Amino acid sequence: MTVHDHAFPRRLWRGRPEDPRWVRPAFLALLLATLLLYLANLSASGYANSFYSAAVQAGSESWKAFFFGSLDAANAITVDKPPAALWPMALSVRLFGLHSWTILLPEVLMGVATVAVVYAAVRRRFSPAAGLIAGAVLALTPVAALMFRFNNPDAMLALLMAVACYLVIRALEDGRTRWIVWAGAAIGFAFLAKTLQAFLILPPLALVYAVCAPVPVRRRVAQLAAGLGAIVVAGGWWVAVVELWPASSRPYIGGSQNDSFLELTFGYNGLGRLNGDETGSVGGGGAPGGGGGGGWGETGWDRMFGSVVGGQISWLIPAALILLVAGLVATRKAARTSVTRGAFLVWGGALLTTMLVFSYMQGIFHEYYTVALAPYIAPLVGMGAALLWERRDRTWAALTLTAAMTATAAWGYVLLNRSSGYQPWLKWLVLVGGLSAALGLLFAARLGRRIALGVAGLGLVTALAGPAAYTLTTLGEAHTGSIVTAGPAVTGGRGGGPGGGGGPGGGVPGGNMPDGNGFPGRPGQGQQGQQGQGQPGRNLPGGMPGGGTPGDGKPQGETPDGRSGAGGMGGLLNGAGVSDEAKGLLEDDAQAYTWVAAAVGAQNAASYQLSTGDPVMAIGGFNGTDPSPALDEFKEYVANGEIHYFIAGGGGMGGASAGTSSQISTWVQESFTSVTVDGTTFYDLTKPKTES
Numbered sequence: 045m046t047v048h049d050h051a052f053p054r055r056l057w058r059g060r061p062e063d064p065r066w067v068r069p070a071f072l073a074l075l076l077a078t079l080l081l082y083l084a085n086l087s088a089s090g091y092a093n094s095f096y097s098a099a100v101q102a103g104s105e106s107w108k109a110f111f112f113g114s115l116d117a118a119n120a121i122t123v124d125k126p127p128a129a130l131w132p133m134a135l136s137v138r139l140f141g142l143h144s145w146t147i148l149l150p151e152v153l154m155g156v157a158t159v160a161v162v163y164a165a166v167r168r169r170f171s172p173a174a175g176l177i178a179g180a181v182l183a184l185t186p187v188a189a190l191m192f193r194f195n196n197p198d199a200m201l202a203l204l205m206a207v208a209c210y211l212v213i214r215a216l217e218d219g220r221t222r223w224i225v226w227a228g229a230a231i232g233f234a235f236l237a238k239t240l241q242a243f244l245i246l247p248p249l250a251l252v253y254a255v256c257a258p259v260p261v262r263r264r265v266a267q268l269a270a271g272l273g274a275i276v277v278a279g280g281w282w283v284a285v286v287e288l289w290p291a292s293s294r295p296y297i298g299g300s301q302n303d304s305f306l307e308l309t310f311g312y313n314g315l316g317r318l319n320g321d322e323t324g325s326v327g328g329g330g331a332p333g334g335g336g337g338g339g340w341g342e343t344g345w346d347r348m349f350g351s352v353v354g355g356q357i358s359w360l361i362p363a364a365l366i367l368l369v370a371g372l373v374a375t376r377k378a379a380r381t382s383v384t385r386g387a388f389l390v391w392g393g394a395l396l397t398t399m400l401v402f403s404y405m406q407g408i409f410h411e412y413y414t415v416a417l418a419p420y421i422a423p424l425v426g427m428g429a430a431l432l433w434e435r436r437d438r439t440w441a442a443l444t445l446t447a448a449m450t451a452t453a454a455w456g457y458v459l460l461n462r463s464s465g466y467q468p469w470l471k472w473l474v475l476v477g478g479l480s481a482a483l484g485l486l487f488a489a490r491l492g493r494r495i496a497l498g499v500a501g502l503g504l505v506t507a508l509a510g511p512a513a514y515t516l517t518t519l520g521e522a523h524t525g526s527i528v529t530a531g532p533a534v535t536g537g538r539g540g541g542p543g544g545g546g547g548p549g550g551g552v553p554g555g556n557m558p559d560g561n562g563f564p565g566r567p568g569q570g571q572q573g574q575q576g577q578g579q580p581g582r583n584l585p586g587g588m589p590g591g592g593t594p595g596d597g598k599p600q601g602e603t604p605d606g607r608s609g610a611g612g613m614g615g616l617l618n619g620a621g622v623s624d625e626a627k628g629l630l631e632d633d634a635q636a637y638t639w640v641a642a643a644v645g646a647q648n649a650a651s652y653q654l655s656t657g658d659p660v661m662a663i664g665g666f667n668g669t670d671p672s673p674a675l676d677e678f679k680e681y682v683a684n685g686e687i688h689y690f691i692a693g694g695g696g697m698g699g700a701s702a703g704t705s706s707q708i709s710t711w712v713q714e715s716f717t718s719v720t721v722d723g724t725t726f727y728d729l730t731k732p733k734t735e736s
Contacts, residue, residue, distance in 0.1 A: 063172060064172075067172040070172070070176055071163060071167075071172070071175070071176065071179075074159065074163065074176055074179050074180065074183070075156055075159060075160055075179075077183070078155065078156050078159050078179075078183040079152065079153075079156050081183065081189070081515075081519065082152040082155050082156070082189065082192055082193055082519075083149075083152055084519050085519055085520060086144065086145060086148055086149070086152065086193060087143075087144040087145055087148075088521070088522040089144065089148070089193070089194065089522045089523045089524055090144050090522065090524060091144060091147065091195075091524070091654055092144070092147070092148060092194050092195045092523065092524060093194065093195050093196055093524070093525065093526055093528075094524070094525075094647055094650040094651055094654055095115075095123065095526060095646050095647050095650050095666060096123065096129075096130065096133075096195045096196060096197075097147055097195060097650065097654060098115050098116070098646070098649070098650030098653045098654055098660075099113055099114065099115050099122075099123050099127075099130050099134075100130055100133040100134045100137055100147055100195070101117075101137065101142055101653065101654060101657070102114050102115060102116050102117040102119075102653075102659070103127070103130055103131070103133075103134030103137075103138075104134045104135075104137035104138040104142065105117040105138075106118075106119065108294075109295075110127070110130075110131065110134050111127070112127060112286070112294060112295050113125065113126065113127025113130050114295045115295075115298065115646055115649065115650065115653075115662050115665075116639065116649070116653060116659035116660060116661060116662070117659045118638045118639055118659040118661070119294070119295040120295055120296065120639070120659075120661045120662065120672070120673070121295050121296040121297075121298045121646075121661075121662055121665050121670065121672050122295050122296065122297055122298045123298055123299075123646075123666070124298045124299025124308065124665065124666050125197055125237070125238060125239065125299075126235070126236040126237065126238075126239060126282060126283075126305070127236070127282075128197075128200065128233060128236035128237045128282075129196075129197035129199070129200040129201070129237040129238070132150035132154075132200075133146075133147050133148075133150050133151075133195060136149060136150050142654075142657070147195055148193055148194070148195060151191075151192055151193060151194060151195060151199045152192060152193060154192060154199045154200055154202075154203045155183075155188065155189075155192025155193070155199060155203075157203055158182065158188075158192070158202055158203045158206050158419055159179045159182050159183050160179075161203070161206045161207055161210050161419075162175075162178050162179055162182050162206055162210075162419055162422050162423055162426075163175040163176065163178060163179040164210065165178075165206070165209065165210040165213055165387070165423060166178040166387075166423050166426045166427055168213070168214075168217075169213070169383055169384055169387050169427075170384075170426065170427050170430045170431070171430050171434075173430060174426040174427055174429065174430030175426060176426075177425060177426040177429060177430070177504065178422040178423045178425060178426030178427070179422070179426075180508065181360060181421065181422040181425050181426065181508070182418050182419060182421075182422035184508050184511050184512045184515050185357060185359070185415075185418040185421070185422070185511055185515070186355065186356055186357075186359075186511055186514035186515050186518055186530035186531050187356035187357050187411070187412055187414050187415045187418065187529075187530050188202070188415055188418045189515040189518050189519060189530060190356075190412060190415070190518050190523060190528060190529070190530040191412055191415040192415075193519075193523075194412075194523060194528060196412065197237045197238045198238065198412060198413065198415050198416065199415075200234070200237040200238075201234055201237045201238045201241060201242065201416060202415050202416055202418065202419055203419075204230045204231070204233060204234035204237065204242070205230075205231075205234060205242070205245060205394070205416065205419060206419035207227075207230045208227045208230040208231050208234070208245065208249065209245070209249070209390050209391060209394055209419070209420070209423075211223045211224070211226050211227035211230060212224070212227050212249050212252070212253060212390055213383065213386065213387050213390055215227065215253060215257065215267075216252075216253065216256055216257060216258070216381070216383050216386040216387075216390075217258075217383050218258070219257050219258045219259035219263070219267075221266075221267045221270055224253065224267045224268065224270060224271040224274075225270050225271055225273075225274045226274070227249070227271060227274075228270070228271035228272060228273070228274030228275040228278065229274045229275070229277075229278040230278075231243065231245075231246065231275050231278075231279075232274060232275040232276065232277065232278025232279035232280070233278045233279065234279075235275070235278075235279035236278075236279055236282055239308075239309050240309060240310075241416065242279075244394075244397055244398050244401055244416075245393070245394040245397055245398065247393075247397060248389070248390070248392075248393025248394055248396070248397050249390060249393065249394070250268055250271075251393070252386060252389045252390050252393060253267075253268065254268060255380070256380060256381055256382070256385070256386045256389070257381070258381040283305055283306070283309075286305050287304075287305060287306065291303055296665075296670065296672035296673070298646070298662075298665040298666060298670060298672075299665060299666065299670065300670070301670065301671060303672070341353075341409060343403060343404050343405070343406060344403060344404070345403055346403075347402065347403040347404075348361060348399055348402065348403060348414065348417075349361075351462065351534055351535065352411050352529055352534055353411050353414060354458075354459055354462070355459050355462065355463070355514060355530070355531045355534055356411050356412070356414050356529060356530050356531070357414035357415070357417050357418065357421070358455070358459070359452070359455065359456060359459060359507075359510055359511045360421055360422075360425050360452060360507065360511070361399075361417075361421060362448075362451040362452065362455050363425055363428075363448040363449070363451055363452045363507070364395065364420075364421045364424040364425050364428070365424075366428075366444065366447055366448045366451060367424055367425060367427070367428020367429065367431075367432070367444075367448055368388060368391075368392040368395075368424050368428065370428055370431070370432055370441070370444045370448075371384075371385070371388035371392075371424075371427060371428050371431055372385065372388055372389075372392075373440075374431055374432075374435070374441075375388070384431075387423070387427060388424070388427065388428075391420050391423045391424050391427070392420075392424060394420045395417060395420035395421060395424065398416055398417055398420065399417060402414065402416075402417075410527055411527075411529045412527075412528055412529065412530075428448070429445070429448075432444055432445045432448075433445070433488075433500065436485070436488045436489045436496075437489035442485060442486050442487070442488060442489060443486070445482075445485045445486075445488070446482045446483070446485050446486045447482075449478055449479075449481050449482035449485055449503050449507070450478070450479065450482045452478060452506075452507045453474055453475050453477070453478020453479050453481075453482065453506060453507075454475070454478075456471070456474040456475070456478065456506075456507070456509070456510040457471045457472075457474055457475040459510060460474060460510055460513075462534040462535050463531070463532045463533065463534050463535075464533075464535055466517075466532040466533075467513060470509065470510065470513055471510075473506065473509060474506050474509050474510050477502060477505070477506035477509075478503065478506040478507065480502065481499055481500075481502040481503035481506055482503070484496075484499030484502070484503075485499060485500070485503060488500070514530060514531035514532070515530070515531075517530075517531055517532050518530040518531055525647075526647065620647075620648050620651050620652075620693075620724070621651070622651050622652055622655040622656075623721070623722040623724075625721045625722050626652075626655075626721045626722055626724055626726075627652075627655050627656055629689070629719075629721055629726060630652060630656050630658065630688070630689060631656050631658070633688070634656065634658045634688070636685075636688075637685070637686060637687060637688045638659065638681075638686040638687070639658075639659045639660060639661045639681075639686060639687045639688070640652075640656060640658040640659065640660060640687075640688050640689065641660045641661070641687065641688060641689040641690065641691050641726070642660065642661035642662075642663055642678075642687050642689070642690050642691070642708075643660060643661070643662065643663065643690070643691040644662075644663045644664055644668045644691075644693075644705045644708075644709065645662065645663075645664060645665075645666070645667070645668040646662040646665055646666040647666070648662075648691065648693075649661065649662035649663075649691075650662070652691065661673075661681075661687060663678075663704070663705050663708055664703070664704065664705040668705045669703060669705070671703055671704050672704070673704070673708075674704055675704055675707045675708055675711060678704075678708050678711075679711070682729045685730065687729050688728070688729060688730065689726045689727060689728060689729060690708075690709075690712045690716070690726070690727040690729055691724065691725075691726055691727075692709075692713075692718070692724070692725035692726070692727065693724070693725070712727050712729070713727070714733075715732055715733060716728060716729055716731060716732055716733060717731045717732075717733055
C-alpha cells in the first residue's frame with residue numbers, strides 16, 4: 045500500500061490543514077449523530093404515506109411506472125406530483141425489496157446531506173463553530189426530523205434548495221458561471237420533485253447575484269440567463285417527454301382534470317395553492333372552518349407562529365430574523381461584492397420569500413410544508429451568532445445577542461406552554477436558562493474566556509432544548525397518512541388535518557370527523573390536537589394505517605382485534621385496512637388480471653396494492669375527483685377481463701360521490717354480484733348479476 049493510499053483517510057479525518065484538529069472530527073460526529081438520530085425507530089411508520097409508497101412499489105417493478113410516477117405498475121394514473129422524489133426510493137426498493145426501511149432510508153440520507161450542505165455553506169465564510177451550530181439547528185428542527193424520515197417530496201426539495209443557495213454563494217465568491225449553472229440545475233431538478241414550490245427562492249437568489257456578483261453587469265446578465273437555461277433543461281426535459289408522449293400509451297396525469305401535466309403544474313399545484321381555486325381539491329380558501337385561509341387555517345403574517353405550525357418550525361425564527369438584520373447592519377459599509385453580506389442576503393431572502401408565500405397562500409397548506417424553511421433558518425442562526433460573538437466587545441453586538449437569546453427563550457416558553465402536560469419543567473428550564481444566558485451575553489466581553497464560553501454554551505443548549513424535545517417525541521411516534529405533524533399535542537392544534545379544533549375531528553376541513561362513507565360527520569371534540577398521526581381519531585399501534593407494518597406479517601391497516609380499519613376521511617387521508625381474508629381474496633388468481641382490483645381514491649387503492657403486491661387501479665386519483673378512467677373506458681377494461689374486483693366505499697371527497705367515480709360505482713353496484721369480507725364489500729367484475 046502506497047503513501048497515497050493512506051492520504052485520503054487522513055484528509056477525510058483531518059480536514060483543512062489550517063483548521064484546529066477538532067474541526068473535522070466534530071463535523072463528522074454531527075453527521076453521524078444526525079444519521080443515528082433519524083434512523084432511530086424508523087420502521088415504526090411502516091409505509092408512512094401509502095400514496096407515495098404505492099408509487100414507489102410500482103416504480104420498483106415497472107420502469108414505465110418509475111419514469112411517470114404511476115400509482116400502479118399497470119400504469120393507470122400517476123401521483124399528483126412529478127416523480128423525481130420517488131426515484132431514489134424506487135431504486136432502493138428495486139435493489140433491496142419492499143420494506144419500510146428501503147423506502148425511508150433515502151429520505152434519511154437526504155436529511156444528513158442537507159445538514160452537510162448547510163454546514164459547508166456556513167463554514168466557508170464563517171467559523172467552524174458557526175457551521176456546527178447551523179447543522180445542529182437544522183438536524184433538531186422538529187419538522188425536519190419528521191420529513192427527513194417520511195416519504196413525501198419535501199425531503200428532496202429541502203436538500204436541493206439548500207444546494208442551490210450554497211452554489212449561489214460559491215458564485216458570489218469568484219463569479220464563475222459554472223456555479224450559477226449548477227444552481228439552476230438544482231432548482232430545475234427540484235421542480236421535478238414539487239413543481240412550482242422550487243421557484244419560490246428564484247427572485248431573491250437572482251436579485252442578490254445581479255447586485256453583488258464580482259463580475260461586470262453584462263457578464264452577470266449572461267450568467268443569469270445561463271442559469272435560467274439550466275433550470276429549463278433540468279426541469280423541462282421530463283415535462284417535454286410527458287407532454288409529447290401519446291396520452292393513449294401513458295398513465296393519466298393524476299391531479300389534473302384534462303390529463304395535462306402543465307395544467308397540474310399551473311392549476312392544482314400552482315396558482316390554485318395561492319388563491320385557493322383548486323379544481324378537484326379537498327378544499328382550498330373557500331372551505332369551511334378557517335379564517336382567511338378557509339379550511340387550511342387562517343392566513344396572515346403570523347401563520348408560521350400559529351398553534352400547530354409554530355411548534356413545527358418557528359422556535360428560532362425570531363432569532364434568525366434578528367440575526368439577519370444584525371448581519372446586514374454589520375456589513376453595511378462592506379464592498380458591493382462582500383460575500384459575507386451576500387450570504388446573509390441569500391439565506392435571508394430565501395427565508396422571507398418562502399415565509400411570505402406560506403403565510404398568505406389560501407389553498408391547500410399542510411404544516412409539514414414548513415420543512416422548506418429549515419435550511420434557511422439554520423444558516424442565519426449560525427452565521428449571525430458567530431458574527432456577533434466575534435464583535436461581542438461592541439455594545440450593539442452584545443445587545444443584539446442578548447435580544448436574540450431573550451426572544452428565543454420567551455418564544456420557546458410560549459410554544460412549550462401550548463403543550464398541556466408535556467414535560468412541564470422544560471418550559472421553565474428554557475425560560476430561566478435562556479434569560480440567564482441572555483444576561484451573561486450582555487457582559488460576555490467582560491467575562492473570562494471560560495465563563496464566556498460557558499454562557500454561550502448555556503444559550504445554545506436552552507435555545508435547542510425545546511425543538512430537541514419535540515424532535516425526540518417525533519422520533520418516538522409512528523407517522524402515517526397524508527397529513528402528519530411533529531411533536532406532542534398542542535392546545536388549539538388541528539391534529540394533522542385542515543381546519544378543526546383538534547381531537548377526533550382534526551382530519552378534515554372544518555374539523556369534522558368523517559363518517560364511514562367519507563362524508564363529514566360530527567364536529568371534532570376537545571381542545572387538544574393530536575399531532576403525528578395522519579389518521580384522525582385513531583392511534584393504533586404499529587405505524588401502518590390501523591396498525592400493521594411492512595415485513596411484520598400483518599396486513600396494512602389491521603387493527604389489534606384483527607379487523608380492517610378505515611382510513612381517514614373515508615380513505616382520503618390514509619388508506620383502509622386490509623385483513624388477511626381480503627388479501628387472500630384479491631390474490632386468488634391475481635396473475636390472470638392486469639389489476640386485481642379497482643378502488644375509489646389513491647390512498648384506498650394503495651393499501652390493497654401494498655398488501656398484495658399486485659396493481660390496484662385508483663379511480664379518480666388521490667381525491668377520487670380526477671376524470672380517470674371514464675365510465676366507458678372502465679367498462680372496456682371490465683369487458684376485456686382486466687380488472688377482477690371493485691372495492692366498495694373507498695376514499696375521495698364524499699367517498700364515490702364525485703364525477704366519473706360516482707358513475708363507475710353506481711354501474712358496478714347495479715351490474716355485479718358482491719361479497720363482504722371482514723366488513724368490506726367487494727364486487728366481482730367477472731360475475732354479472734344476470735349470471736348469479
